[in-house]
Amino acid sequence: MGSSPRPAGAGPDLFGEVTAADVAARVRDTLEGVFDAVREIRDDAAALLTSVTAAGRQPETTDLAELRPGLQSRLTRLGLVSGAGFVAAPKLLADVPAWLEWWQIGSGGEVRPLLLDLDPEHSAYSDYTHWDWFALARDTGRRAVAGPYVDYLCSDEYSLTLSVPVTVDGRFMGVAAADVYLSHFEAAVMPVMQRLPAPAFLVNARGRVAASTCADYLTGALFKGPDFAAVPDGPADGVAHGGRRLRPCGGIPLILVT
Amino acid sequence: MTRDFGGARQGVFAPVDSQARVDAVVRRLGDAIELGLLADGEQLPGESDLATRLGVSTVTLREALMALRQQGLVTTRRGRGGGSFVTVPEGPAEERLRGLLIGWSTEELRDLGDHWAAVSGATARLAAHRTEPDDLVQLGRSVEQLAAAVEPPARSRVHGRFHVELAAAAQSARLTREAIALQTEVGALLSLVLADDECLKDVCDRHRAVICALQDGADDRARTLAEACVRLCVGRLVELRLATPGSADGSPP
CATH class of the missing domain: 3.30.450.20 (PAS domain)
Known part of the structure; x- marks a missing residue:
C-alpha cells in the first residue's frame, strides 16, 4: 500500500492527524x-x-x-x-x-x-x-x-x-x-498509522517490525537495542528510548515506536 | 491423512513451465515420490484434473504417466476403484536415485546449482541482518538432527528443512517459497550426496559455520559460506552424474 497525499480541505474525521494513543488503540x-x-x-x-x-x-x-x-x-x-x-x-x-x-x-x-x-x-x-x-x-x-x-x-x-x-x-x-x-494486518492498521504526524512502526516483543510507515524500518527488519519486555507492563504513554517513544498497545504484545 | 509438506506438496502439482513437458512432469512426480511427498499407494488426481493443475495437455500427461509406469513409480488400474496410484518400487533406493540422476544433464545440474546458490546466498545474507536468537535455535536444531540422521532420505529431508528455515529467517515469503520449490526438485537427488558420511559431516560443519556468521551479523561471510555449501553439494551431484555409466553427458536416458 502506498502512502497517498492528503487531499486539501479534507475533514479531520477522515484525514486529520491522529495521536500515538489512537494508533495503539x-x-x-x-x-x-x-x-x-x-x-x-x-x-x-x-x-x-x-x-x-x-x-x-x-x-x-x-x-x-x-x-x-x-x-x-x-x-x-x-x-x-x-x-x-x-x-x-x-x-x-x-x-x-x-x-x-x-x-x-x-x-x-x-x-x-x-x-x-x-x-x-x-x-x-x-x-x-x-x-x-x-x-x-x-x-x-x-x-x-x-x-x-x-x-x-x-x-x-x-x-x-x-x-x-x-x-x-x-x-x-x-x-x-x-x-x-x-498484508491483511497492514491493511487494517496502516491507514491510521499514516495519519500520525511522523513515521512510526510496530515491533513485536523481540524487536521485529510488524508494520511501519518508516522507510528505514520495514516489516521484517529488527529494531535492536531497547528492552521491549518492560514496555507492555509499563505506563500507557510508554517509555523514552533514544529520541523515540515506545508505547504499549493495551494487552497486545506489540509495541508502537514513534 | 494426506501427506503434505506444506507448500512443498502444493509445488508437486503446480504448473510445469518447461518446454519439455513430458520430462518435466516425469521428473516432478518422480522426485516427489522419491522424496516421500507422494506416498506409496496414494491415488493421483484424475487425469484431466492433474493435467489442468500441471498446466499440460492430457496427452502430455498420459505420456508422462506412461514413463512413470515404466520406471515402476506409478501403477494404473482400470475399472471401478481404478486410477493411477503411486508405487514405491522394491530395490535399492540408491540404484533408483541414480536412475533419476541420469534424467539430469550436467548443464541442468550446473544451472540448478546456480539457482540454488543464488537463493541460498541471498537468504543467508538477509538472514544475517534479520535473524534473532530464536531463529538460530531452529537452524541449530536442524543441523544437529542432520548430523544424527542415519538414513539418506531422512538426511535429505532435514537438510532441505535447514534451507527452508534459512529462507524463513530472512523474513522473505517469496524466497521461502523458492527454497521450498528448490528442495522439492533437488531433495531426492541430495540423498545420494548425503549418504556419504564424510560428506554429511562436511555439510553439517558448513551449516554450523553459516549459523555462526548469522549470529555475528556477518552478511558477506554468511552468503559466501552458504553458496560454497550449495556448490559442494551440487559438485558432488555432477561427479556422481559423470560417473554414472551408460549415460552420455547431456543426453536424456
Missing part, C-alpha cells in the same frame, strides 16, 4: 477482535474435550470434527483471519500421535482443511511443538502473538499467529489459534 482493537475468536475456539475445544473425557474415553481425531462448523463460520465472518483451528498437544489423541484441526480460507472464499504429514518417518516438519504459537502459549499459560514470521508449515505466507492455551482441569491439551497474514 487501533492495533489493540484489531487484534483483540481476533483473540475473541481464538477464545471461542478454545472454549469449544475445552468443552468438547471435557465431555469426551467425562465419558471415560480418550479423545480421537473424529471428535474434533465437532469444531469444524464453528471454525468455518469464523473464517468466513472474520476477514482478517486466514486460518484457524485447534492444535493438539502430542499424545492427546488416541488415534494419532499429533494433530492440527486446522482450516484455511482461500482467496476465492473456499474453506478447506490443512492436511499435514505428521509422521516423522516421512516429514521433516512433523514436530510443531517448537513453533512460537505453540511453545509460548504452552510455556507461559497465557495468550501469545507469534511473528511476524514466514509460516512455511501452513500457508507459506508472512504471518502473525495468535494463540491461547487450551486446558482442562489445569492440564494442557493444546492451543487454539488463528493466522493473520501480515
Whole structure:
C-alpha cells in the first residue's frame, strides 16, 4: 500500500492527524477482535474435550470434527483471519500421535482443511511443538502473538499467529489459534498509522517490525537495542528510548515506536 | 491423512513451465515420490484434473504417466476403484536415485546449482541482518538432527528443512517459497550426496559455520559460506552424474 497525499480541505474525521494513543488503540482493537475468536475456539475445544473425557474415553481425531462448523463460520465472518483451528498437544489423541484441526480460507472464499504429514518417518516438519504459537502459549499459560514470521508449515505466507492455551482441569491439551497474514494486518492498521504526524512502526516483543510507515524500518527488519519486555507492563504513554517513544498497545504484545 | 509438506506438496502439482513437458512432469512426480511427498499407494488426481493443475495437455500427461509406469513409480488400474496410484518400487533406493540422476544433464545440474546458490546466498545474507536468537535455535536444531540422521532420505529431508528455515529467517515469503520449490526438485537427488558420511559431516560443519556468521551479523561471510555449501553439494551431484555409466553427458536416458 502506498502512502497517498492528503487531499486539501479534507475533514479531520477522515484525514486529520491522529495521536500515538489512537494508533495503539487501533492495533489493540484489531487484534483483540481476533483473540475473541481464538477464545471461542478454545472454549469449544475445552468443552468438547471435557465431555469426551467425562465419558471415560480418550479423545480421537473424529471428535474434533465437532469444531469444524464453528471454525468455518469464523473464517468466513472474520476477514482478517486466514486460518484457524485447534492444535493438539502430542499424545492427546488416541488415534494419532499429533494433530492440527486446522482450516484455511482461500482467496476465492473456499474453506478447506490443512492436511499435514505428521509422521516423522516421512516429514521433516512433523514436530510443531517448537513453533512460537505453540511453545509460548504452552510455556507461559497465557495468550501469545507469534511473528511476524514466514509460516512455511501452513500457508507459506508472512504471518502473525495468535494463540491461547487450551486446558482442562489445569492440564494442557493444546492451543487454539488463528493466522493473520501480515498484508491483511497492514491493511487494517496502516491507514491510521499514516495519519500520525511522523513515521512510526510496530515491533513485536523481540524487536521485529510488524508494520511501519518508516522507510528505514520495514516489516521484517529488527529494531535492536531497547528492552521491549518492560514496555507492555509499563505506563500507557510508554517509555523514552533514544529520541523515540515506545508505547504499549493495551494487552497486545506489540509495541508502537514513534 | 494426506501427506503434505506444506507448500512443498502444493509445488508437486503446480504448473510445469518447461518446454519439455513430458520430462518435466516425469521428473516432478518422480522426485516427489522419491522424496516421500507422494506416498506409496496414494491415488493421483484424475487425469484431466492433474493435467489442468500441471498446466499440460492430457496427452502430455498420459505420456508422462506412461514413463512413470515404466520406471515402476506409478501403477494404473482400470475399472471401478481404478486410477493411477503411486508405487514405491522394491530395490535399492540408491540404484533408483541414480536412475533419476541420469534424467539430469550436467548443464541442468550446473544451472540448478546456480539457482540454488543464488537463493541460498541471498537468504543467508538477509538472514544475517534479520535473524534473532530464536531463529538460530531452529537452524541449530536442524543441523544437529542432520548430523544424527542415519538414513539418506531422512538426511535429505532435514537438510532441505535447514534451507527452508534459512529462507524463513530472512523474513522473505517469496524466497521461502523458492527454497521450498528448490528442495522439492533437488531433495531426492541430495540423498545420494548425503549418504556419504564424510560428506554429511562436511555439510553439517558448513551449516554450523553459516549459523555462526548469522549470529555475528556477518552478511558477506554468511552468503559466501552458504553458496560454497550449495556448490559442494551440487559438485558432488555432477561427479556422481559423470560417473554414472551408460549415460552420455547431456543426453536424456
